[in-house]
Amino acid sequence: MAPVRVTEDTARYIDSLVKELPKTDAYNFRRKAVTSEVTDVQATERVDTSRVTTRLMDRDCEIVLPEGIELDSYRQNPIVLWGHDQDRPCGKCLWIKPDADGLIAKTYYTPRPEAYQGEWLPDFVFSMVQAEVLKGKSIGFIPLEMREPEPAEVEANPAVQCVITRSLLLEYSVVSIPSNPAALVETVNKGFSLDNWGITIVGKTKKPTPKKPVQKKANVYGPMADAVKALKMDPNKIAEEAVAALLKRWEV
Known part of the structure; x- marks a missing residue:
């Protein structure tokens, strides 16, 4: 049910919950x-303190x-992953705790042996992370209990559904996500072509480029050329007529 590695005790606990x-x-x-x-990056200690989730609507x-x-x-196995890949740990969590706005954690990025x-x-x-790129x-x-939103929650977030x-936390990861995912859509809607940047939008079918109709070249030789093309010539008949003409001239 959970695509992450956990301790044996946690696995048994998950089974009992499921x-x-x-x-x-x-x-x-x-x-x-x-x-x-x-909120805080300490280069010498290779740690950052940041929020890993919020109570805001997602x-x-x-x-x-x-x-x-x-x-x-x-907390029994506080590994921090890169992009939710269990085969690519990038550090460990030194501590994690809730506050009024969500969960805050301190992440330690392991030095090279x-x-x-x-x-x-x-x-x-x-x-x-230091460069503020990630x-x-x-x-x-795993969700364990859920309910419908209360009136105050709906008033604050009219779109909230659940x-x-x-819930049971199994892992958290450092991830690369856009700060404003609507910006890309806005750029496309303004007429900028992603094709020029070599970017393909997944799930979008590219319309085929319509073929231009083939235009016939103008006839620069006039009707005489059309008449010549219409002629059907028989080489044998032409040879026979030429020989007959020569014999007639010889008789004369």
Whole structure:
């Protein structure tokens, strides 16, 4: 049910929870991403402190209450992943806790061991965090309890459809997500062509370029040329007529 590696104790705990959950897709493992400013980066200690989720409505029109996120199981193996890839850890979580606005965590990006050869992923990820290129964090969790939004929540977010009141955190990742996903759509709508940049929009069918009609060249030789093209010449008949003409001239 959860596409992440967990400890044996956590696996057993998940199994016990899953047996009690409704058998619908709403209670499957899911991810939620957030883009926020990293509040603190300490280069010498290779750490950043940032928000990994908020209580704001997300793009799925859902609200995940931070006070209802269970953290104990995650704290047993607090690995931080790159892009939710369980085979590409980039660090570990030193601490994680809820506040009034969401979850805040301190991420430690592991230094390269002396004997290690090749590129070191945590170096790349941390350098991008320092450069404020990577600002996204995303949690992977299992919803445990949910309800319909209350009137005050609907008033604040008219599009909200569901409130997840209790959930189990399994991992969080450093991710690359756009700060304003509508900007790209706005650029396209203003008439800029992505084809010139070599960008393909996934799921969009490219319209075939209409072929230009073939225009016939003007006849520059006039009607005489058309008459010549219409002639059907028989080489044998022409030879016979030429020989007959020569014999007639010889007789004369």
